[in-house]
Amino acid sequence: MLYGVDRFEKDWAILVDGDGNAVNVLRSNLPDGVKEGDILNFDGSSYSYNSEETASRRMEAKSLIDELFQ
Secondary structure: OEEEEEEEEOOEEEEEOOOOOEEEEEHHHOOOOOOOOOEEEEOOOOEEEOHHHHHHHHHHHHHHHHHHOO
16 A cells, blocks of 8 residues: 655654545654655555655656646
8 A cells, every 4th residue: 555654743654545544653663764745655564665656746746836837
């Protein structure tokens, strides 16, 4: 399952799935260096960084913003 990192609140990360459901996860359970907006895979027991999906979604967001301001 994929989750996006929505935000951090103290020791917690708020992750959001594709349906908009939020999950609170201890930051210490996430890979080092994870930032807001990153996409994570969850295999049922651990989270891993999904670089391809993160890059794809950032490019899509940039494209939408560029379209708005043209």
